[in-house]
Amino acid sequence: MRPPALLLPLLLLACRRDPPTPSSQPVTPPTVVAPTPASPTAPADARRLRDLLRPESRRELDASTIPLLLPRDERMVAVAVVTAGPGWVAASIPLSDLTIAIHGNANRHPPPPGEVLRHASTLRGVPATVSRNELIRVATWEERGVAWSLDIECSNRPDLDARCVQEDYLRALADSLVEVRP
Numbered sequence: 001m002r003p004p005a006l007l008l009p010l011l012l013l014a015c016r017r018d019p020p021t022p023s024s025q026p027v028t029p030p031t032v033v034a035p036t037p038a039s040p041t042a043p044a045d046a047r048r049l050r051d052l053l054r055p056e057s058r059r060e061l062d063a064s065t066i067p068l069l070l071p072r073d074e075r076m077v078a079v080a081v082v083t084a085g086p087g088w089v090a091a092s093i094p095l096s097d098l099t100i101a102i103h104g105n106a107n108r109h110p111p112p113p114g115e116v117l118r119h120a121s122t123l124r125g126v127p128a129t130v131s132r133n134e135l136i137r138v139a140t141w142e143e144r145g146v147a148w149s150l151d152i153e154c155s156n157r158p159d160l161d162a163r164c165v166q167e168d169y170l171r172a173l174a175d176s177l178v179e180v181r182p
Contacts, residue, residue, distance in 0.1 A: 046181065054080075057082035061082050061089065066087065066104055067089075067180055068090075068179075069180070070177065072177075076095070081093075081094070087105065088103070088105040090104070101153075102149070104146045106146045108142075123171065123174050123175075124143060126143055130167055130171070136151055137153075137167065139174055150173065
């Protein structure tokens with residue numbers, strides 16, 4: 001799934017970080033607290049998260065035709081940059097030491113004839129693919145007719161940061177995502 005061309009400059013800007021200096025100390029990642037198992041989100045929780053979005057991000061979400069999955073972590077939602085277009089929605093969450101990108105696209109295309117998509121894992125109770133590309137943790141899955149991707153990019157020594165080396169943080173974050181409707 002490729003993000004629309006207008007989304008790429010925004011994501012690149014959100015992901016921009018100064019390179020670590022050679023004398024940087026190894027990263028001590030925060031302890032990953034496993035969220036409570038995914039359950040239907042109470043409308044009040046989703047409304048509360050929507051209200052925490054910046055006004056321009058709230059306007060983008062309101063213009064979307066599909067809901068957005070956002071982390072339950074209010075600090076993350078407060079800095080999220082939301083963009084939307086016809087049939088897609090995305091959030092970039094720039095933090096001091098990592099960037100989280102969430103993309104949802106309802107503009108799905110069937111696979112080429114003879115090809116079958118096979119997920120080797122599960123996430124949020126559905127088949128999923130969890131991988132690592134250039135030290136960026138990536139998960140993809142389909143949920144309620146929308147194809148989702150969740151990327152976690154560590155900015156300081158990603159080769160030593162457990163959030164990008166292991167799957168635990170990505171899985172915990174995916175399980176904590178809440179559907180926030182326009």
